[in-house]
Amino acid sequence: MNWLRNIFNVCLLGGLFFLLAFTNVQQDAFPCQGVSVALENEATSFVTRGEVLQMINSLVDSIVGLPLNELPLYEIEKTIEQHALIKVAEVFVLPNGELKVTVTQKEPLVRVQNAMGKSYYLDIEGKPFPLSRNYTQRLMVANGNIIDSVDIAVVSKVAKYIHQNEFWKAQIMQLHINDNKEIELIPRVGNHIILLGGEEEMEAKFEKLMLFYQKGVQQTGWNQYSIINLKYKNQLVCVKR
Incomplete structure (x- = not known):
């Protein structure tokens, strides 16, 4: 009886393979x-x-x-x-x-307008890609003395840091590279320029700025100073308007 069962199983498998092959041919x-x-x-x-x-x-x-x-x-x-x-x-x-x-x-991180007037996006990896004729996304804008790949790398690093923090992402609307190759940030709230300096020690610099926003601004108001200078280590220097 075992040999009959084996023959039946072989025939069943053969029929199944044939049916699958026929179905695939039909589907193709x-x-x-x-x-x-x-x-x-x-x-x-x-x-x-x-x-x-x-x-x-x-x-x-x-x-x-x-x-x-x-x-x-x-x-x-x-x-x-x-x-x-x-x-x-x-x-x-x-x-x-x-x-x-x-x-x-592709998802843009920042919109760049370089020193030659050319506009494009940078993605989260710092790779440039062109603007769309269908849609303009509301993003932080980077402009000023942006010339070469070194400048683009700086813009990408700072923009990525800002993008990862919901408060700074909402507060910072513009990143400007000045003639001295220093980073200036323009906030949405407050009539002042944030002078970041270089891209090094960003976490410490933004911590100083946050502390100033939480304590200093409550006493002086948002429009007391024209420049908030963060570029010096362990210091925050404000310039009155």
């Missing part, structure tokens, strides 16, 4: 039913769904109705990722025959 020949584009971080509207569809159509004239096994999934993915405002794309086919495209847009 199944026509594409449509295209769905999802923008993961949709609040950052640098790229539209229409632009993504245009990129797909640049590779395939009529993707709907095309057999699933003829869809150039890899080429579609890489073409979308070549867009300067897109970080990553994922392209795959759903069980219902629909082509699914998931797009993650």
Whole structure:
């Protein structure tokens, strides 16, 4: 009886493999039913769904109705990722025959306007990417004597530090590199300039500034001083207006 059971199991497995292979062949020949584009971080509207569809159509004239096994999934993915405002794309086919495209847009940390008047964004890794014609995100602006990669690295480091603290992120609206290559910060609240100096010891400098905001400002008011100088170690020097 064992040999009959073994023959039955072999036939059952063979039939199962045949059914799966037949199903896969049928599915490969199944026509594409449509295209769905999802923008993961949709609040950052640098790229539209229409632009993504245009990129797909640049590779395939009529993707709907095309057999699933003829869809150039890899080429579609890489073409979308070549867009300067897109970080990553994922392209795959759903069980219902629909082509699914998931797009993650680049997220800006700061908007830069350099000494030559050129504007662009920096991402969290300090990498530049161009502005979008569709959408302008409200961000801290960095401007002034920004010329080379060293200046960009300084801007990125300071902007990243500010971005990671909710209070400073809300308070600091502009980062300026002056002619002496010193960092100046312009706050939203208070009619003064914060002279940071260099990018070293930022934590200690911002701690001094926070202490001044918590205690000094309560006594003098926000508009008593024109400059709050943090560049000297263990000192905070205020210049009256």
